[in-house]
Amino acid sequence: MSDQTNNYDVLVVGGGIAGEETALNLANIGYKIIMVEKDLSIGGKMIHLSKVFPTLDCSACITTPKVSETARHPNISIFTNSEVGEIEKISENNFTAILTQKPRYVTEDCTGCQLCEEACPVSVEDQFQYELVGRKAAYIPFSIANPRIAAIDIENCILCGLCEKVCPADCIDFTQEAIKTKINIKSVVMATGYQIFDPTIITRYGFGKFKNVVTAMQMERQLVPTRPFNAVLRPKDGKMPDNIAYVLCTGSRDDTVGNPICSQVCCMYSTKQAQLLMGALPMADVTIYYIHVRAFGKGFCEFYNQTVGMGVEYIKGKIGKIDEAENGDLIVRYEDIESGKVKEAKHDLVVLATGILANRDYQSMFKNIVLEPDKFNYVKQVNDLSSPSKTSIGGVFVAGTASGPMDIPDSILSAGAASAETASYLRRAYNEK
């Protein structure tokens, strides 16, 4: 297996914005990169967002050029729907790992014509639209996916073979199996990103039970150009909401869910969504219930002030519980901290500003060596002041939210730091030869 094609300079784990930025920086210097993405498409979380704060630039318009550039770069090999494991450090500048390409059941000849989607009789919840709508078991992940190749969701597939019959390129292949390949690399960048907090564990908020309680990601999907309903609607009855509440710090700064730290983005993305909602639903009232508004970044405070000026109401006080009225409206109970009194308010849609948690997948990727976590389970930055991308393993670097909660600009900055440190690590070994 010492095939020449299995040798790379850098393994980038994760194809989100941080992974892409790192890969592009290093590839442009001339290093050979292998990027491993567990999802069907690269682009990470950012490709699903509507706008970025505080500039309200289109998120997809910023990220898709990077996605395309990464996909087309001659020095970058991308493996989507793949996992990496058993990363082993032999010596400095000498790592091995096992790459597992999971079967997609569609070959790369797919033209993305979507005929299989039309033919497929199975409907399941669409994870890329955050369960707001359905998709087929044979499907293109999402409209701006890269690679734009269909996949078969084999867990829900009934093996009827209709997709196989309609496929004009004959690229549906149910005989595919997982392929394991040993790869040799000189260094590793962990850009494994974060996980979104699952609010079902806070039963007081009734997420999952009350249909009109949605997550911020579900609201985000309703605000993007490729949105499922082409309008902002509340899930229970399809009514256009006109009184929307945001519950900040859902799953962040909360000991009871084991995540005592600030997620750093929820205040601002809620503020951003509030502004977008004022555009999408000009008559709607938006209320944001907060503990503290953390508008700490460049232009954030101005953005917040602007939002207040636009008429979004900010109420200091965290929502304690949510109850559902008969018509699907929601009654939120909170203490209005300004007056010190318990109050109840009625809203027709409640958005939980869900926080972000560490993605702990990296913990099982290493063999014979441990990539140390910090106390919140992010990849530990051993020298976060002077060498922010260094980890507990020499030659393994960390980029983006794998090292802690941060917003998009900070993730890109972090990726810049990781690529510079990786290049310096590789170059030093070259010089020493």
Place this chain on the structure above:
Amino acid sequence: MANINPDFAIELKKYGSVNFNACYNCGTCTAVCSLSTEEDSFPREMVRYSVLGLEDEIQASLKPWLCYYCGECSESCPRTANPGELMMALRRYLTAKYDWTGLSGLLYKSLPMSIIAFIVTAIAVIYYSFYESFNVEKIMHFGHLFEMISIAAVFSIILVPNIIRMWWMTVLKQKAKVPFTAYFKSIWDLIVHMFTQKRARDCDDNEFRWLEHLVLVIGYLSLLFTTVVLDWFGTDNLFIIILGYIESAIVFIVTVDFVSSRIKQKKEIAKFSQPSDWFFVIWLFLLGFTAFVVRVFIDLNLIETNLWMYLIHLTVLVQWALLIVPFGKWTHFLYRSFAMYFDKLLKEPVKA
């Protein structure tokens, strides 16, 4: 203007508060509390007062008594600041502040002092029985007399003045205008709350705890009545004898559950126990249990030869009546119901 006193936290810690300084004022505790209303919002307000050390505001407040400690605030607190236990500590603190003798505070804050007090009372009982040359009849007669005298004395010297002090701190000092007739109009509420704790039923998922507590209160009060007024240990009336057995059994069986839940610490309310909590439940158990056994000894004609059994009961009784009732947790029986009463008075609309 109030002066901020961060050292108040050190004082409150002695009364059993846990980590309340971690509070970041999100108000989750107040919002999840099923007893909290727009008029009476707590516990965050009390947490804030405690963090700032505003003792005057705390002493004027009835809110600690309006909480029946279901523990939901502590379970939901994102900072693990234990607001429920702070309310409990504030009740201990207020009990100490209402007490004009200052002994409550001393016993709450210092376990060694409590132990010394318990030992001194035990020695006094033993000394007394020496003095009476272990004469069963005389000692048991004294025991009965002691019950009556101690109830009268503790009430008139300690508890009534303390309630007047509570009234002064929470009503008079606040310069609230309370119409005179309100004192009579609300008296029914006082009685209802004193004997039923009906407000505790509004605590979430609290039906069983409320019932258990109600059974204990009724068992305890009727046992008290049976021994003091009906002279359970001296009577030959079969009905009274059986009644006493049932009542004392209720007391010690229910308290076993209370003690075991404090040992298991599964429920939020039972997670933290101060010495005063242990003394209260254990002595209540001992009281019921020893009374039961003493009556068994009497019925089997063993008491003449086994005076020690009665002496154990007498010791427990003396400690209960002289330490726990006037200066310990027993007082919550009065303060809680009077707090409801005063609260009602303060909310009585003043006629213009």
